[in-house]
Amino acid sequence: MCDSLLVFEALLLNPTHIDIKDARKLCLHRQSLLTRGGFGRGPSATLAAIKQLGYVQLDTLTVVARAHxxxxxxxxxxxxxxxIEKLQxxxxxxxxxxxxxxxxxxVNYRYALPLMQRIAAGEVHWNKKDKKETTKVLARIRNEGPLSSKDFQDKPQQKTMWSRSPSKRALEQLFMEGELMIPFxxxxxxxxxxxxxxxxxxxxTSTxxxxxxxRYLIDSHLQAHGFGTAKEIAYLRKGMGAKVKQALQELAEAGEVMxxxxxxxxYYCQPDLLELADQPLPRAGFRILSPFDNAIIQRRRTLELFDFDYQIECYVRKENRKFGYLCLPLxxxxxxxxxxxxxxxxxxxTLQLLHLQLDDQSGERESFYRSFLPELRRFASFNGCDKLALQRISGCPIGAQRFRDAVDG
Known part of the structure; x- marks a missing residue:
């Protein structure tokens, strides 16, 4: 054990240094944000993209297209x-x-089993389990087939924002335990x-x-992001921080990560990542990102790699917002x-552009508009809109009128 620790410490004393520009390029390449053509087309391409990313977050906000x-x-x-409907x-x-x-x-279903089993054993995720209610709900689905919460007639016992009816809490509990799944x-x-x-x-279904x-968390994170810290890899994975650190040490000693x-x-990466650093990968043209995009979901990582201090403001009181309810990173x-x-x-x-805020002088360059405006119109079309309406622009006084003229034209 002492010898392996010495090997690991020696590795840490002599890490390979990666330029910040190369690090961004590698991260965005693994996130498949440099081009859109890498997966092909159709449902098989959608599945391949989700496999590369490891997951795609679901969210209820519909101010623009849903997060996933x-x-x-x-x-x-x-x-x-x-x-997605077809694949599901x-x-x-x-x-x-x-x-x-x-x-x-x-294909990664078995890696959801540890959480399912902890919750089935009594760990509380949202609410304490109501065994009488879950038994009743489970019996109805077993006898009647697939059901949604609307098929149950009970109401929330309180009128607070996050209140749920007893049947809905039971459905969520059984879903988290893995007894129920969502086929569509x-x-x-x-x-x-x-x-x-x-x-x-x-x-x-082996646990x-x-x-x-x-090791699964490490492999999936490095595949999707290129490199990461132990803390990033174990992000919101209860009790896994120490295990991830130990696994990284073992993999580093074996030469599987560096x-x-x-x-x-x-950070840690797999050795083949460095081969990409010297390749002439394309730069991302323009992307209007979701607040829940995999590339920026860990805000501290986003700050350190991109020098971009990001916060979604829909959870911030209106009077305290700086950029807007649903500010999308550019x-x-x-x-x-x-x-x-x-x-x-x-x-x-109409796609309402409530507030366009630029952090630097990109808005003064013609190349910015050549990339941004076509992408903005494409984004509008994706959201069922064929018109743009700009209300406010900040951060780039010289570019503001140019942008207004381009949108109005």
């Missing part, structure tokens, strides 16, 4: 929400908890059915031990250069 659709649209040349019905995707509720590749949705309404009627026969689970330095921060040439608070007015077909 927005995230996939940014990575695919042609994306349709029906792709065919048993290629399932819904469960990653760091939040997410779409996950069915109606609109965005979850429909629940018994696991044995949803889970494909080919799925491995990974903590060491195997730690330490690198980016600026003053220590990615231009491998840099995060600002935010766009937007709202899709689908009834009038």
């Amino acid at each position: 659709e927005h995230t996939l649209w940014n990575r695919l040349p042609v994306f349709r929400p029906s792709h 019905l065919e048993g290629e995707l399932f819904e469960h908890w990653s760091h939040a509720l997410a779409l996950l590749p069915m 949705r109606r609109g965005f309404q979850k429909v629940y059915d018994l696991r044995e009627r949803v889970l494909p026969d080919w799925v491995d 990974p031990d903590s060491s195997e689970f730690a 330490p690198i330095m980016v600026s003053d921060s220590l 990615l231009f040439r491998n840099r995060l250069v600002g935010r766009l608070d937007a709202k899709a007015d689908r009834a009038s077909g």
Whole structure:
């Protein structure tokens, strides 16, 4: 043990240094944000993108397109929400908890089992289990087939924002335990059915031990992000911090991962990543990102790698917001250069640009507009809009009128 510790300490003393520009390029390459054509087209491309990312977060906000659709649209040349419906019905995707509720590749189902089993054993996720209610709900679904919360007639016992009816709490509990799965949705309404009627026969249901689970977290993070710290890899994974650190040490000693330095921060990557650093990878043209995009969901990482201090402000009191309710990060040439608070007015077909804020002088360059305006119109079309309406622009006085003229024209 002492010898292996000495080997690990020696590795840490001599990490490979990566330039911040190369680090951004490698991260965005693994996040599939440099081009949109890497996965092909159709449902198979959507599945390949989700497998590369490891998960795609689900969220209820609909000010613009939902988070999972927005995230996939940014990575695919042609994306349709029906792709997800098809893949879910065919048993290629399932819904469960990653760091939040997410779409996950069915091939990785077994790595959701540790959390399911902890909750089934009594760990509280949202509410304490009501055994009488869960028994009743489970019996109805077993006898009647797939049901949604709307198929139950009881009401919340309180009128607070996050109150749920007893039946809905029971459905969520059974879902988190893995007794129920979501084979499809109606609109965005979850429909629940018994696991044995949803889970494909080919799925491995053996439970990974903590060491195997730690290695899975490392592999999936490095595949999706290129490099990461132990803290990033174990992000919101209860009790896994020490196991991930131990697994990283073992993998480093075996030469399967290596330490690198980016600026003053220590990360780990797989050795083949460094081969990409010298390749002429394209720069990201322009992307209007979801607040829940995999590339920026860990805000501290985003700050350290992109020098971009980002916060979604829908949870901030209106009078305290700086940029807007749903400020979308703007990615231009491998840099995060600002935010766009937007709202899709689908009834009038207008994408309302409530506040465009730029962090630097990108807005003074013609290349910025050549990239941004076509992407903005594409984003409007994706949101069911064919018109743009700009209300406010800040951070770039010289570029403000140019942008207004371009939008109005």
